[in-house]
Amino acid sequence: QKEVEQDPGPLSVPEGAIVSLNCTYSNSAFQYFMWYRQYSRKGPELLMYTYSSGNKEDGRFTAQVDKSSKYISLFIRDSQPSDSATYLCAMSANTGANSKLTFGKGITLSVRP
């Protein structure tokens, strides 16, 4: 079993839909949870960051972490064609110099106009 599992997709939704992206993980030491967005032929860019359990909202994006279920989600409201990209979840156990991110495989989202 991989440390981080992410729904493989791809996912195609109409403009304006609510999108739910999910990851599960097995390492209970993970405390820092991130979502990265990667446009085609570009590097990943940090979209959302959450520490421990809880919700975080930023505009149309909401990140949720449920450590008891080892489950994280990213919700996108009123999805736009510009949201079409690959979304990667990432996690870390600590923030020291030796910290590393463990990524999910990524899911490609397409928002149809």
Next chain:
Amino acid sequence: DTAVSQTPKYLVTQMGNDKSIKCEQNLGHDTMYWYKQDSKKFLKIMFSYNNKELIINETVPNRFSPKSPDKAHLNLHINSLELGDSAVYFCASSLAGGPKTQYFGPGTRLLVL
């Protein structure tokens, strides 16, 4: 202003050759990373350097040799290239205090023929 830059953007070469990829960051970060992203978009850490010191080496074949001449630069030299080395290589940088501040470069697309 490019925060994390990589050269070259594209690299096409024959099996058995030796090649180098260069990375530079102008963010003042003290930690730099090399990641490999395969054709299925799976992003995996290879190395990290903190203040020019190797911190993480994720069981990468010793044909891969990173070098950090200073905090702003991290280069990757690959000897005896193999077909399986074809991938996109991303450089990233962060402050030691948090994975949330990890910034990625645009990637180097390596194709080994």
